[in-house]
Amino acid sequence: MYEEIRQNKRNSIILVVVFAAVLILLGYIFGQVAGFGYFGIVLAFIISIGMALSGYFKGDKIVLAVSRAKPASREEYPQLYNIVEELIIAAGLPMPNLYVIYDNDAPNAFATGRDPDHASIAVTTALLHRLNRAELQGVLAHELSHIGDYDILFATLIGIMVGMVALMADFFLRYTFWGGGRRRSSDSSSGGSGIIMILALALAILAPIFALIIQLAVSRQREYLADANAALMTRYPEGLASALEKISANPGVLEVSNRATQHLYIISPIKSIRDRKKKNSLFSTHPPVEDRIRRLREMEGSKN
Numbered sequence: 001m002y003e004e005i006r007q008n009k010r011n012s013i014i015l016v017v018v019f020a021a022v023l024i025l026l027g028y029i030f031g032q033v034a035g036f037g038y039f040g041i042v043l044a045f046i047i048s049i050g051m052a053l054s055g056y057f058k059g060d061k062i063v064l065a066v067s068r069a070k071p072a073s074r075e076e077y078p079q080l081y082n083i084v085e086e087l088i089i090a091a092g093l094p095m096p097n098l099y100v101i102y103d104n105d106a107p108n109a110f111a112t113g114r115d116p117d118h119a120s121i122a123v124t125t126a127l128l129h130r131l132n133r134a135e136l137q138g139v140l141a142h143e144l145s146h147i148g149d150y151d152i153l154f155a156t157l158i159g160i161m162v163g164m165v166a167l168m169a170d171f172f173l174r175y176t177f178w179g180g181g182r183r184r185s186s187d188s189s190s191g192g193s194g195i196i197m198i199l200a201l202a203l204a205i206l207a208p209i210f211a212l213i214i215q216l217a218v219s220r221q222r223e224y225l226a227d228a229n230a231a232l233m234t235r236y237p238e239g240l241a242s243a244l245e246k247i248s249a250n251p252g253v254l255e256v257s258n259r260a261t262q263h264l265y266i267i268s269p270i271k272s273i274r275d276r277k278k279k280n281s282l283f284s285t286h287p288p289v290e291d292r293i294r295r296l297r298e299m300e301g302s303k304n
Contacts, residue, residue: 060112069099069122105252110264111143138240145229241296248289
């Protein structure tokens with residue numbers, strides 16, 4: 001279990017480094033083709049800082065508002081507070097803000113925020129009604145693991161990188177379409193400029209797809225890590241395994257979810273039951289549920 005946690009952390013760091021390298025490469029090549037030189041990298045850096053600050057301070061509020069999550073009162077949801085308070089003592093974490101997504105038939109949950117001191121957990125009413133205490137404890141431990149591992153900030157930064165790559169690619173394609181790239185190419189007598197232009201166009205088209213694949217790969221790695229940490233926190237992997245079975249088998253649709261927020265949930269809220277269980281793919285936001293359940297039950301079996 002501990003080796004799996006270390007491996008997931010290493011893989012995630014490698015993916016972020018690759019992501020940053022791609023971003024720098026795009027800034028350099030687009031800058032050369034557009035005639036900006038190294039200013040392309042500087043411009044990319046300035047824009048990414050602005051996006052990072054916005055996402056860092058306001059990202060969680062935006063996600064909660066889009067998800068129509070409402071603050072959960074202790075009087076109305078005493079069990080929810082009781083479970084979370086037990087878990088934060090075990091995990092050594094501060095108390096997160098608790099939210100509930102009302103009027104739905106899809107059990108699910110997610111965590112958001114910039115750090116453990118500014119974190120929130122949102123659960124659907126269907127999750128509270130359909131899971132028993134041990135299962136609910138497993139789900140909440142999973143979300144607290146995301147908070148403790150700074151996955152909530154990690155996801156924000158990766159999202160910013162994806163947005164930055166898409167923004168740069170869109171800028172270059174528009175620049176080329178308006179004629180700037182063609183004028184730049186015609187003004188140059190070097191035959192290599194045409195090759196650079198073709199390379200830049202290919203990158204502008206493929207880079208956003210590549211960036212999305214990296215984002216989803218990172219998301220899948222963090223889900224495995226949060227599952228393992230939740231099993232350690234509760235000392236009962238079967239609770240989370242059983243919860244994942246119930247959530248994935250439920251046909252209810254979470255209408256407030258969308259493509260931008262689906263990676264935050266414990267199980268993708270906008271996929272069919274068949275899609276949730278199919279083998280891993282490059283464009284999956286989560287690992288296959290059956291694989292996650294199998295790993296958790298192997299952890300349970302290793303205890304006996």
